[in-house]
Amino acid sequence: GLAAILFDRFGYVTQVTRDAEYLLGRDLIISGRELKSKRHDETLRIRKRMHAVINEKWLGPDPETIGPIFVQRDGARPLCIRIQRLGGNVPDFFAHSIGVCLVDDLQSSAAVGPENLRRHFGLTPRQAMIASRLCEGQTLREIADDARLSYETVRSHLRAIFEKTDTKRQSELVSLAGRIASRNER
Numbered sequence: 001g002l003a004a005i006l007f008d009r010f011g012y013v014t015q016v017t018r019d020a021e022y023l024l025g026r027d028l029i030i031s032g033r034e035l036k037s038k039r040h041d042e043t044l045r046i047r048k049r050m051h052a053v054i055n056e057k058w059l060g061p062d063p064e065t066i067g068p069i070f071v072q073r074d075g076a077r078p079l080c081i082r083i084q085r086l087g088g089n090v091p092d093f094f095a096h097s098i099g100v101c102l103v104d105d106l107q108s109s110a111a112v113g114p115e116n117l118r119r120h121f122g123l124t125p126r127q128a129m130i131a132s133r134l135c136e137g138q139t140l141r142e143i144a145d146d147a148r149l150s151y152e153t154v155r156s157h158l159r160a161i162f163e164k165t166d167t168k169r170q171s172e173l174v175s176l177a178g179r180i181a182s183r184n185e186r
Contacts, residue, residue, distance in 0.1 A: 002175050006097035011050045014097045027073045037071045045069050049083045053099040067139045077106040080137040102171040121164045135177045
């Protein structure tokens, strides 16, 4: 149920889930085993983030290597890409894939407002706001700053959201919310 594009230690695409294939097209493509946007600056950000995940930079608090990348689309809301490392701190040179690009279609996620999340999962108003903003592509740090909350408070709310939604990662939560939105559109 996740739109995921896995890549190896060289930054080459190794596997694409069916949901991710659906999102590939004019604006986001795989060419020569590389994930690319039709806009050069977005492609450079994707490459930079993938390479940061591949090497030791992913451990550091470099703002260039955290947060989502947005791929702009004509006539639609952007695609949101979150790039993460798979496994532990030490790269496994024999592993098929070392990282993953989780792709969210903000067009479908947009329909899931806080009120809808509250009703569906029994979230508190604050939890629903945080979940909704995650679906819009905001980072936990941005949500904390905007809501004038501490980062740790937002993380505590996120843990409660995970428990109520039976998810374990932000990407799973966003994907779940997207599925709920697409069901509500029908």
